Amino acid sequence: TASTRTKVHESAPPEGAELDALVIGAGFAGLYQLLCLRDRLGLSVRVLEAGDDVGGTWYWNRYPGARCDSESYYYSYSFSEALQQEWNWTERYPQHGEIRRYLGHVADRFDLRRDIRFNTRVAAAEYDEANNRWHVTTEGGERLSARFLITAVGCLSAANFPRIPGLEAFRGRWYHTGRWPQEDVDFTGQRVGLIGTGSTGIQATPVIAEKAAHLTVFQRTANYSIPARNGPMSAEELKAIKADYAAIREKGRTSINGHPFDVSEHSALDVTPEERLARYEAAWERGGLRFRAAFRDLLTDKAANDTASDFIRAKIRSIVKDPEIAERLTPKDHPFATKRPPIDTEYFETFNRGNVTLVDIKASPIVGITPDGIRTSDADYPLDIIVFATGFDAMTGPLLAMDIRGREGQRLQESWAAGPRSYLGLQVAGFPNLFTITGPGSPSVLTNMPVAIEQHVEWITECIRTMRDEGLTRIEADPAAAERWVAHVNDAANATLLPLANSSWYLGANVPGKPRVFMPYAGGMANYARICREVAEKGYEGFRRS
Numbered sequence: 001t002a003s004t005r006t007k008v009h010e011s012a013p014p015e016g017a018e019l020d021a022l023v024i025g026a027g028f029a030g031l032y033q034l035l036c037l038r039d040r041l042g043l044s045v046r047v048l049e050a051g052d053d054v055g056g057t058w059y060w061n062r063y064p065g066a067r068c069d070s071e072s073y074y075y076s077y078s079f080s081e082a083l084q085q086e087w088n089w090t091e092r093y094p095q096h097g098e099i100r101r102y103l104g105h106v107a108d109r110f111d112l113r114r115d116i117r118f119n120t121r122v123a124a125a126e127y128d129e130a131n132n133r134w135h136v137t138t139e140g141g142e143r144l145s146a147r148f149l150i151t152a153v154g155c156l157s158a159a160n161f162p163r164i165p166g167l168e169a170f171r172g173r174w175y176h177t178g179r180w181p182q183e184d185v186d187f188t189g190q191r192v193g194l195i196g197t198g199s200t201g202i203q204a205t206p207v208i209a210e211k212a213a214h215l216t217v218f219q220r221t222a223n224y225s226i227p228a229r230n231g232p233m234s235a236e237e238l239k240a241i242k243a244d245y246a247a248i249r250e251k252g253r254t255s256i257n258g259h260p261f262d263v264s265e266h267s268a269l270d271v272t273p274e275e276r277l278a279r280y281e282a283a284w285e286r287g288g289l290r291f292r293a294a295f296r297d298l299l300t301d302k303a304a305n306d307t308a309s310d311f312i313r314a315k316i317r318s319i320v321k322d323p324e325i326a327e328r329l330t331p332k333d334h335p336f337a338t339k340r341p342p343i344d345t346e347y348f349e350t351f352n353r354g355n356v357t358l359v360d361i362k363a364s365p366i367v368g369i370t371p372d373g374i375r376t377s378d379a380d381y382p383l384d385i386i387v388f389a390t391g392f393d394a395m396t397g398p399l400l401a402m403d404i405r406g407r408e409g410q411r412l413q414e415s416w417a418a419g420p421r422s423y424l425g426l427q428v429a430g431f432p433n434l435f436t437i438t439g440p441g442s443p444s445v446l447t448n449m450p451v452a453i454e455q456h457v458e459w460i461t462e463c464i465r466t467m468r469d470e471g472l473t474r475i476e477a478d479p480a481a482a483e484r485w486v487a488h489v490n491d492a493a494n495a496t497l498l499p500l501a502n503s504s505w506y507l508g509a510n511v512p513g514k515p516r517v518f519m520p521y522a523g524g525m526a527n528y529a530r531i532c533r534e535v536a537e538k539g540y541e542g543f544r545r546s
Ligand code: N01
Pocket: 067, 068, 069, 070, 156, 162, 163, 195, 196, 197, 198, 199, 200, 201, 203, 219, 220, 221, 340, 341, 361, 389, 390, 391, 392, 445, 503, 505, 509, 510
């Protein structure tokens, strides 16, 4: 069948036969990849984007309370000094609309829009071995082709909709947070049910509770959360940051997870109980993901982690007035930060409000949705609006949503049936000239994403430049190198406490039937970037080039 398909392409060359590269997605990754290949290498490139504007994650995630939990000044591109000097962030953590404005500014400033085709979702991509080109088919039925295919589809962009019977007959409105409508949803006076207490549910809960007549939160797994301590960015802070950008970026790039701050050199077990408490209190007051850096071993030593987990549990019990509700909100089945830790603005405080109810659906599971609301095993909850904050089919979901076929018609869905297998998270054996930005097997979601994205985009750009200089046209991961990398990714995860959270999306555990494989590379961002650099320096060791 592969040869039949090849013949079809030969007899009818698809549109864009002249393209060097196709990029899928116009978020942080796709925009920068376009800029690098077009403006630095002079290639002809087209970006295909499902939405009607740039923004990626931030195009789709417009739910109430959506803001980034990396701080604005470093959740941004570092490649242009002019850009980072001219853009003014207004808050410590940027709101979704502010990030969209920023990416819109980047698209305009670097004249990127003319090479982006919006409202174009890719359905399939097939490697044509005879011509060494990728043929891409969109959902609208258009066909395009290019030598290189680069996915910039994000890690958290395929919405996870639980299959709860009865939704189609629900008389109210319902939304998934990752597919939020462009216009605001008015919760005023409404009875709202929210399912899910990950980062998203924890951000949305306090904001919805302010407006709704009543909010019912359906919690399956209680979660740790650290106060964000958001606030406006002052002119002085902004000035100091801009003056120090070179050092900030360098620190981000050389850190374990792309955040420009130091991790303590102390073990949580080396200090006295009083000092430990004082450090945790200071980190709690300061707020944000930096809490994890209070001690160096929170993610590697269970006893050390217990001290942080206990500290947060005590905080929850002190904030939530009703001891029974506090108990339900207290996480007990996984260590702190082994699931991606949320940060919040008054999340636990919200359960002290009179118009908020917490339902433990582990104790009494949701059995269905009725025309009037949600039914659990022991009660009916009448609702006007249901919000699914149920997360994503992470990392592999956006890639496997497309029918990607490599050599001899080999399907990515089959190659990854038992979990993702890649070399460096950048390429899949059997799929030449396909690059996966922040793909499974790379640090991606364990880092401040723009750092991981810039590193991948720049590596791919240099790889293609080198091939051009050497007169090569094909690059493909060596299967043995990919197998070694998969083993290394497993080892890196097992050297941490991360696999202990057996309901985490890092492991695919949130999607029924998904293979349980720890997907991101936990060996650290700086270490990973060094490995990628060395691979390139050794003539792209582990890749076959021709
Ligand atoms: O998704 P999640 P998210 N029935 O998977 C529950 C990033 N992010 O959208 O834990 C009932 O974390 C599920 O329960 P359980 C960040 O990396 C960043 O919140 O599986 N409940 C869980 O409580 C984050 O980690 C930012 O038992 C069901 C929740 O839904 C990632 O995105 C903001 C269910 C899903 O939590 C994903 O976060 C937001 C079912 N069938 C997100 N299925 C910032 O930058 C799932 N759940 C701030």
